[in-house]
Amino acid sequence: MASHPSPIFLFLLACCLMCLCFARAQQDPGKIPVGSFIVASEQATNSRWLSPSGRFALGFYPVEAAFAVGVWFVTNTTIIWTADRDDDLYPAGTQLILTDEGLKISNPAGDRPICNISASAAKLDSASMLDSGDFIIRDINKDVMWQTFDYPTDTLMAGQVLRTDQRLVSSVSSDDHRSGRFEFVLEHDGELIFSPVNTPRTRAHTYWFLGTGDEGVNGIFLDFDGNLTPIFDRNATHNSTLNLPTQSFARMEPDGFLRIYSTTNNSTRQTGQFPPNVNDKCIVKGTCGANSICNSTYASGESSGKVNCVCLPGFVYADPSRTYMGCLRNFSMGQCAATNDSKIHYSIARLANVGWNDDPYNYTNAATEKDCSNSCLEDCNCYAVLYENQRCRKQRQPLLYPRWRADDQTVALLKVGYGEQPPPVEVKGVPSNKILLLSSTLASVLVMALAAGVFFLYTTREPSYQKQCRNMETVMAGGMAPRSFTYGQLADATGGFKNLIGTGGFSTVYKGEIRLAKPTRRKETEARFSIFKRKAKQDGQTDLQKDHGTDEVMHVAVKVLKKMNRGDEKRFRIEMRAAGRAHHRNIVRLLGFCHEGTNFILVYEYIPKGSLANLIFDPKKRPSWKERVDIALDVARGLHYLHEGCGSVIIHSDIKPQNVLIDEDGTAKITDLGLAKTLQPWESKAYTRPRGTVDYKAPEWKNKASEPVTSKVDVYSFGVLLLELVTCRTFFMEQALEGRYILSELAYKFLSESTLERLIPEGEMVDLEELKKMVVLALFCLQRAPDNRPAMKDVVRILGGKMSMSTQLPPNPSAC
Incomplete structure (x- = not known):
C-alpha cells in the first residue's frame, strides 16, 4: 500500500516553493521577457514598463498628437531619457517590442530598432526597468548587454557615469525634448566644458570649464547626495540597483545651465547649479545668436532673470519670431568696393560697455576714437572695431556672443549703412520740338558712358572670390x-x-x-567645485588654484x-x-x-589619423569591422548633410577614401570640396563639366555636359567607397580573384553564391548579416541608372538600422 506524504511535509514544501519564488522575484525584479511589447496609446497600463517600486517607467509618452519613447518619473512625468530624440514621432498604435536582438519599433511605416545588440555567444533573455532610472537588457547569463545609462540625452541620474567624449545636450524646451543649443562635455583629455553645440571645442566658445584637463579624469559620477565627483578609474561602473526615498539627478537645461535636483514622490527642489553662483544668463555663450546683444535683467535674490536679445546697429533679426537666432546685416557691403570714398555710404554707431568674442584680423594704432572710426570706414573688410588705449582691433562678422559689460571700458564702433535713397529729381516739361534732339543726345551719351563703364570695370574689377571673402560671413551669420x-x-x-x-x-x-x-x-x-577633491601639488598649490598659464x-x-x-x-x-x-x-x-x-x-x-585610404589598404593599420561600419555611417551622414542640410544641394563630386579623414576618436569627416558643385535652391540637377576621380566616377559623367547630373553621382561614388571599406580592397584590383578584376563583379558573384565571407580580410570575424546588408546596399548605390540608386537619406537610415532593406540579390551593376 502506497504511503501518502504527511500534511507537515506538504506544508514545508509549499513554504520552500514560496521562498524560492520570492528569492527569484528579488533577483529579477520587474523582469520583462523577450517577446513582450507595449503599445502607444493614452492607456498608461498598456504603454509602459514600470520599475519595481513604480517610480520610473519606460514606454510611450505623448507629444502633441503623437508619441515618443523615453524614460520618466511616474509621479511628475519628468522625462530623463528619450530614444532617437531628433527622429520623427510615432503614431498611436505603434508597438515597442523586446526581441532577441533588442528593442524594436513596429508600425505601418516600417520596423526599425531603437537599440540593436550585435550577435553574441549568449542570447538575450529579458529586460528590466530599474528603480535607479536605468533600463537594462540582459542575456541568458544575466550579463547586461545594453542600458539607457550608456546613452545619456540631457539628464544624468544618481549612480550614472558620464564617460569621456560623452555629453549631455540640452532640450529645445521643457516640453520639446529634441536636441537643443547647449552641451556639457567631458573631453577625451578629462576637461569638463560647457559650450554651444556645433562649435569648435576651444576656449573662445566655452562659457565655463573646470580645468581638469590632463589630470587623468575618465568620468564624472553623480553620487547619491547630488554631488558631481571625478572618476579616475577607467573601469568604474555605476550602481543601478539602489531604491532610495530621495533621488538626485542633473539636467542640462534649455538655457545652458546644468542644474541638480533632489526629488521625492511629493516634491522636487533644486540643490545646485553650474556655472555656480551665477544669475546672469548672458554668461552662457549662444544665449543670443550672432550679431545680437544679450541683456539679462534680474532682481536681487532671483535665481534667474529674463533675457533680451537685441540686434546690433546695422542688423535685423534673422527670424523675428525667434529673436535668439541672431541677426543679419540690413544693408549690403557690396557698395564699399564700388567707390573710392566708402565713407559716403556708411557711418559709425558707437556702443560703450559692449564686448564680444574678440577675434581681430588687424590691429591699428589710433590717437583718437575718431581716427579709429575713420580707419574702419576706409576699410571694406571692416565690419566693426574695438577701441581701447589708442589701439583699434578690426573685426569681421559674425560678431559672436555680444553682451553688456558694465566693467568693460572698451568702446565698440560698428559700421552702419545709411540706407537712405537719394531725393527724387524734379522733372519739368520739355517743349515738343526739342524732344527728338534731346533724346538723340542722351542716347549717344549713354552709349559712350556704358562703354567707358564696361572698360573701367574690366580693368579695375575686383575678383569675385575676394568679394566673397568679405561677404561670406554675412551668408553664414548663423554659423561660424x-x-x-x-x-x-x-x-x-x-x-x-x-x-x-x-x-x-x-x-x-x-x-x-x-x-x-x-x-x-x-x-x-x-x-570651482568643492566636491572635486584633488591631491595637492608639491609646491602646495592645488590644481584648482594653479594657473594653467x-x-x-x-x-x-x-x-x-x-x-x-x-x-x-x-x-x-x-x-x-x-x-x-x-x-x-x-x-x-x-x-x-x-x-x-x-x-x-x-x-x-587638423585631423590626426589621416585619410581612410591610408588605413583600410594597410593591413597593419586596418580598422576593425565595427570601426569600418561606423565609418560608413559617418560618411553617409556627411553626404546626406551636403545634399539636404545646407539649404542648397552641394554635390561633392569626388568622394573616395583619400577624401575621408579619420579623427582621433574614430569619427570620419569628408574633406576636399574643391570640385563641389553647389546648386541653386530651386535646382535639383545641373549641366556641368566632368569632375572627380576616374575609379569613383558615376557613368552619367560625360566628356561634355550633355546630360544633367544630380546628387546621385555622389551616391555612386559612395557605393565604390563602401565596397572598398567593407573588403579593404581597391575597386579595380591589381590581381584577378575568381577571374575578376572589378570589386563590384566579385561582390555580386559571392553574393549570388552565398559566400560573402570570402570578400573580407582572411581571419576577420564579422556579422555576416551586417556584411550582406552593406554589400547589397553598395550594389544598389552602383546601379547605372541614377533613379535606381537610393538617396543618401535612405542610406543613412539603412546603415543606422532605422529602415529595413531587402537583402535579396539586386540587379547586377555591370549588366548593360
Missing part, C-alpha cells in the same frame, strides 16, 4: 565664419611651411599651430593651393564657399583662408 589670415601668420604657424602632411594634384597640406588668446577667468570659476594652441591643417592662373582661381572660390557653409561633425571644418597675391590658402581643422 572662417577667419582671414595673412600669409605671414600662416608661415609662422607652419614653421615656414615645413611640416608637410599631404600633397595632391592641386594642393600641398602642412600641419600648423594657431595660438588662441587665453581667456580671463571669472571669479566664480576660480571657486600659456595661450591655448589649436592644431590646424594649412592647405596651400598650387600656383594658379585667373581661370583656375574658381577652384579656390568653390572650395571656400562650399566648405564655409558646411557645419557638420562629419565634414572637416574650414577655419580660415588667405589670399595675398598669388597665394591661395585654406585653413582647416
Whole structure:
C-alpha cells in the first residue's frame, strides 16, 4: 500500500516553493521577457514598463498628437531619457517590442530598432526597468548587454557615469525634448566644458570649464547626495540597483545651465547649479545668436532673470519670431568696393560697455576714437572695431556672443549703412520740338558712358572670390565664419611651411599651430567645485588654484593651393564657399583662408589619423569591422548633410577614401570640396563639366555636359567607397580573384553564391548579416541608372538600422 506524504511535509514544501519564488522575484525584479511589447496609446497600463517600486517607467509618452519613447518619473512625468530624440514621432498604435536582438519599433511605416545588440555567444533573455532610472537588457547569463545609462540625452541620474567624449545636450524646451543649443562635455583629455553645440571645442566658445584637463579624469559620477565627483578609474561602473526615498539627478537645461535636483514622490527642489553662483544668463555663450546683444535683467535674490536679445546697429533679426537666432546685416557691403570714398555710404554707431568674442584680423594704432572710426570706414573688410588705449582691433562678422559689460571700458564702433535713397529729381516739361534732339543726345551719351563703364570695370574689377571673402560671413551669420589670415601668420604657424602632411594634384597640406588668446577667468570659476577633491601639488598649490598659464594652441591643417592662373582661381572660390557653409561633425571644418597675391590658402581643422585610404589598404593599420561600419555611417551622414542640410544641394563630386579623414576618436569627416558643385535652391540637377576621380566616377559623367547630373553621382561614388571599406580592397584590383578584376563583379558573384565571407580580410570575424546588408546596399548605390540608386537619406537610415532593406540579390551593376 502506497504511503501518502504527511500534511507537515506538504506544508514545508509549499513554504520552500514560496521562498524560492520570492528569492527569484528579488533577483529579477520587474523582469520583462523577450517577446513582450507595449503599445502607444493614452492607456498608461498598456504603454509602459514600470520599475519595481513604480517610480520610473519606460514606454510611450505623448507629444502633441503623437508619441515618443523615453524614460520618466511616474509621479511628475519628468522625462530623463528619450530614444532617437531628433527622429520623427510615432503614431498611436505603434508597438515597442523586446526581441532577441533588442528593442524594436513596429508600425505601418516600417520596423526599425531603437537599440540593436550585435550577435553574441549568449542570447538575450529579458529586460528590466530599474528603480535607479536605468533600463537594462540582459542575456541568458544575466550579463547586461545594453542600458539607457550608456546613452545619456540631457539628464544624468544618481549612480550614472558620464564617460569621456560623452555629453549631455540640452532640450529645445521643457516640453520639446529634441536636441537643443547647449552641451556639457567631458573631453577625451578629462576637461569638463560647457559650450554651444556645433562649435569648435576651444576656449573662445566655452562659457565655463573646470580645468581638469590632463589630470587623468575618465568620468564624472553623480553620487547619491547630488554631488558631481571625478572618476579616475577607467573601469568604474555605476550602481543601478539602489531604491532610495530621495533621488538626485542633473539636467542640462534649455538655457545652458546644468542644474541638480533632489526629488521625492511629493516634491522636487533644486540643490545646485553650474556655472555656480551665477544669475546672469548672458554668461552662457549662444544665449543670443550672432550679431545680437544679450541683456539679462534680474532682481536681487532671483535665481534667474529674463533675457533680451537685441540686434546690433546695422542688423535685423534673422527670424523675428525667434529673436535668439541672431541677426543679419540690413544693408549690403557690396557698395564699399564700388567707390573710392566708402565713407559716403556708411557711418559709425558707437556702443560703450559692449564686448564680444574678440577675434581681430588687424590691429591699428589710433590717437583718437575718431581716427579709429575713420580707419574702419576706409576699410571694406571692416565690419566693426574695438577701441581701447589708442589701439583699434578690426573685426569681421559674425560678431559672436555680444553682451553688456558694465566693467568693460572698451568702446565698440560698428559700421552702419545709411540706407537712405537719394531725393527724387524734379522733372519739368520739355517743349515738343526739342524732344527728338534731346533724346538723340542722351542716347549717344549713354552709349559712350556704358562703354567707358564696361572698360573701367574690366580693368579695375575686383575678383569675385575676394568679394566673397568679405561677404561670406554675412551668408553664414548663423554659423561660424572662417577667419582671414595673412600669409605671414600662416608661415609662422607652419614653421615656414615645413611640416608637410599631404600633397595632391592641386594642393600641398602642412600641419600648423594657431595660438588662441587665453581667456580671463571669472571669479566664480576660480571657486570651482568643492566636491572635486584633488591631491595637492608639491609646491602646495592645488590644481584648482594653479594657473594653467600659456595661450591655448589649436592644431590646424594649412592647405596651400598650387600656383594658379585667373581661370583656375574658381577652384579656390568653390572650395571656400562650399566648405564655409558646411557645419557638420562629419565634414572637416574650414577655419580660415588667405589670399595675398598669388597665394591661395585654406585653413582647416587638423585631423590626426589621416585619410581612410591610408588605413583600410594597410593591413597593419586596418580598422576593425565595427570601426569600418561606423565609418560608413559617418560618411553617409556627411553626404546626406551636403545634399539636404545646407539649404542648397552641394554635390561633392569626388568622394573616395583619400577624401575621408579619420579623427582621433574614430569619427570620419569628408574633406576636399574643391570640385563641389553647389546648386541653386530651386535646382535639383545641373549641366556641368566632368569632375572627380576616374575609379569613383558615376557613368552619367560625360566628356561634355550633355546630360544633367544630380546628387546621385555622389551616391555612386559612395557605393565604390563602401565596397572598398567593407573588403579593404581597391575597386579595380591589381590581381584577378575568381577571374575578376572589378570589386563590384566579385561582390555580386559571392553574393549570388552565398559566400560573402570570402570578400573580407582572411581571419576577420564579422556579422555576416551586417556584411550582406552593406554589400547589397553598395550594389544598389552602383546601379547605372541614377533613379535606381537610393538617396543618401535612405542610406543613412539603412546603415543606422532605422529602415529595413531587402537583402535579396539586386540587379547586377555591370549588366548593360
